[in-house]
Amino acid sequence: MLKLISVLILFVSSVFGYFTLPGKCPENVQLQSEFRLADFFNKWHQVYHYSSDEQQLNNCSVLELSTRPDGIYLNQSRVDRGLFHRYSIGKLEIPTTIEDAARLDVTFHFKDQPRRLVNRRYPFRVLATNYNYYATVYTCEYSPLIDKHFIYVWILSRNPILNDVSKELAIKPLPRIGVDSKRLVKDDLSKCTPKYYEDRKAEPMTFRYPVKMFT
Ligand SMILES: *[C@@H]1O[C@H](CO)[C@@H](O)[C@H](O)[C@H]1NC(C)=O
Ligand SMILES: *[C@@H]1O[C@H](CO)[C@@H](O)[C@H](O)[C@H]1NC(C)=O
Numbered sequence: 001m002l003k004l005i006s007v008l009i010l011f012v013s014s015v016f017g018y019f020t021l022p023g024k025c026p027e028n029v030q031l032q033s034e035f036r037l038a039d040f041f042n043k044w045h046q047v048y049h050y051s052s053d054e055q056q057l058n059n060c061s062v063l064e065l066s067t068r069p070d071g072i073y074l075n076q077s078r079v080d081r082g083l084f085h086r087y088s089i090g091k092l093e094i095p096t097t098i099e100d101a102a103r104l105d106v107t108f109h110f111k112d113q114p115r116r117l118v119n120r121r122y123p124f125r126v127l128a129t130n131y132n133y134y135a136t137v138y139t140c141e142y143s144p145l146i147d148k149h150f151i152y153v154w155i156l157s158r159n160p161i162l163n164d165v166s167k168e169l170a171i172k173p174l175p176r177i178g179v180d181s182k183r184l185v186k187d188d189l190s191k192c193t194p195k196y197y198e199d200r201k202a203e204p205m206t207f208r209y210p211v212k213m214f215t
Contacts, residue, residue, distance in 0.1 A: 019148035021052050025140035026177045032126045035102035037072070037094065039131040041065045044156035048167075048184040050174075051206075052151045056185065058206065060192035063156060065092070074106050074124070076204055085194045088204035092124070102126040108204055122207040127173040133158055134166040136173055139207060152206045153179055160189050 046061035058078035066073055072094065077087035090106035104124045110117060122139050129135035135156040142149045155162070155170050162170065171181040 015143055015146060018053050019141070019143040019146055019150050021149045021151060021178075023147060023149065025142045025149045025151075029125070029127070029176050030173075031102035032128050033102075034098065035126055035129070036131070037065075037101065037104075040126070040129065040135070041067075044135060044154075044158065045160050045189065046154050046187055047157040047160070047162045047189070048155035048170075048186050050151070050153040050179055050184050052149075059187065060189060061154075061187070061206075063154065076206065079192055079194045080202075082191055083195050084198040084200070086198070086200050086202040088202060090122075090204065093121070106207075108207065110203075120207070127176065128170065129156075130166070130169065134162060134170040136170045138177055138179075140177070141207075151177060151179065153177075153184070154206075155184060 042064060044063045046058075046063065049056075049061075051057075058080070059082070060079040062077045064075045064077070066075065072092045074090045074092055075087055076090070077085065080086055088108060090108045093105040093107065095101055095103050102125060104126065105121050106124045107119050107121045109119055122141065125138055125140075127136040127138060135154075137154045137156060138151060140149055140151050153174065155167070157166070171184065174181050
């Protein structure tokens, strides 16, 4: 009983810490028009990010799309505490209509979990990109339990340094999801060689809430 209560307290406090923005996720958000997934492949560096819970749980994050025989996968890699190189692999769900092309979802598969937690699906929405320099992507999760949401924004760059013009274009769509570009955090890409190299699969840090809560 005590154990159950402490689990419950942990659950409730993590919900409150994670979901901090009032109400539902932004609706009817205008995304990149005529998004071309084929041009979005290969590596992207996370050069700025915004996490509505203000936690920074990854450094030197690189996102990479690649094709496997059974579909298209997103590999999100990072350096943990300057020590470990880790990555998470999610499968992309490709929208069937051209109008919805930028409305991607990514599903992470967790073995050895209760059945309802094995597959966790999160939105991965492309707000803007010019494919060669910058991309602005966001995810959002809503908790009906406390009527609050969580937003994470990636400002991605093909090169480790994003030029000023591209940065302006990348941050332009942020008001559509109610994010103030002043709150973006610049990623430090100067210490991206981990001390101990451990190329290991791990839980994604940008999609942390285990239950699919997006509506
Ligand atoms: C994911 O990306 C990282 C960094 O590029 C790489 O080291 C790792 O091997 C990749 N994992 C898979 C399964 O492709
Ligand atoms: C990210 O890097 C900073 C500075 O190098 C370090 O203090 C912090 O612990 C790192 N965070 C993670 C989650 O690796």
